[in-house]
Amino acid sequence: MSVEVVRPRHTGFCFGVRDALELTRKALEEDGEVIALGQVVHNARALEALESQGLRQAEAMPSERGSTVVVTAHGATPALFEEARGRGLKVVDTTCPLVRRVQRHAEELGRSDEVVVVVGHPAHSEVQGVVGWAGSSGAEVEVVSSLEEAAALPERERRGVVCQSTFPQVRFREIVEVIRARSGEVEVRDTTCPVVTQRQREALRSLLAEVDVVMVVGGRGSANTTALAETCAEVRPTHHVESAAEVLPEWFSPGQKVGITSGTSTPAWVVDEVEAACRAL
Ligand code: SF4
Structure with missing residues (x-):
């Protein structure tokens, strides 16, 4: 046939994943053993190649001072960076600049709005990181991933909205319309990845x-x-x-x-x- x-x-690869892998490879060359806090790439063979160079994946942070940890392209919470500093770890931050942009907007909205809505999947590590930045100055944070979840939000006077970088833009816009109907004033930052x-x-x-x-x-x-x-x-x-x-x-x-x-x-x-x-x- x-x-x-x-x-x-x-x-x-997009530039964000390519650059994150490059930084991880460089860290492996310099430090021999590197601990990734999450999956640096969603491909088994690419991951195996890095593991053969000394990469280890862990959910929890190592306790040994001086260990090298990699924050993946999906980013992490401010609390994680603080904890790593406190433990004396070397942090290789490979957060994609476009994810960093989501975090910056979330942080900014968190300082000026009562509530920040993060449109994205709550179990995704990028969203968990963004929630951390949004709430870093005490703002309340809501996460929604569907029209139904947005429709179930309580009514609020003011909301700021950001989006997980990889969330489909069309669906994000539909969800924003539902959020508008549940809120007085809404400030939307379209942080989807181009x-x-x-x-x-x-x-x-x-x-x-x-x-x-x-x-x-x-x-x-x-x-x-x-x-x-x-x-x-x-x-x-x-x-x-x-x-x-x-x-x-x-x-x-x-x-x-x-x-x-x-x-x-x-x-x-x-x-x-x-x-x-x-x-x-
Ligand atoms: S935000 Fe976009 S460019 Fe950055 S890693 Fe994700 S998909 Fe790639």
């Missing part, structure tokens, strides 16, 4: 119109990959795969056009392998 493969211009928005737009405007079936490549733990797969699935049959080994011939028919896109934390070589697997069908 042969299929035609269509791949948009932007796939593979790289993620561009991939969503690229998929919707060109890729989906052109293809019969879509492959979205990326870790299942990656929020932006999952959101991209959901967007594609609304329009075309879509398969979210982590690697080429997951590509199944029964998903395709001869002569079909297959679109391949990826999340921002997916290495380009993994997308290349998926493309090669589709071409070899």
Whole structure:
């Protein structure tokens, strides 16, 4: 069976993940052993390569003074940085500048508004970090990830709103409208990541119109990959795969056009392998 493969211009790592990995590699070269507070990349093979260089992943902070810890591209709470300083740890901060921007806006709104709403997934480490910055001067913080949750918010006089960087912009705007209906005055800071928005737009405007079936490549733990797969699935049959080994011939028919896109934390070589697997069908 042969299929035609269509791949948009932007796939593979975004600059935030690429730079975070570069800083982690540099820390490994300098310090030998480095402890990552969370997953530095949502790809098993990329992670294994770093682990073979001395990376260890931990949920809790090490107690040994002088240990090197990496804060991932998703960022962390101000309390975590303080605790690390207090323990005498060396902190390699690889927070993406666009996540740092969300944190700065959240912190600013927290100083001037009564309540800060963070639109995003509460279990995601970026959101947990942003909540920490929003509440750092004592503001009340609410987290919502759906229209239903926004509709259940109590009525308030004033609210400030920020968004998890990788949250789909279209859904963010819909949620903001519901928040407006529950609040007097609302200050909205659209902190969605333009790289993620561009991939969503690229998929919707060109890729989906052109293809019969879509492959979205990326870790299942990656929020932006999952959101991209959901967007594609609304329009075309879509398969979210982590690697080429997951590509199944029964998903395709001869002569079909297959679109391949990826999340921002997916290495380009993994997308290349998926493309090669589709071409070899
Ligand atoms: S997806 Fe956007 S916010 Fe997240 S790491 Fe990449 S550039 Fe930064």
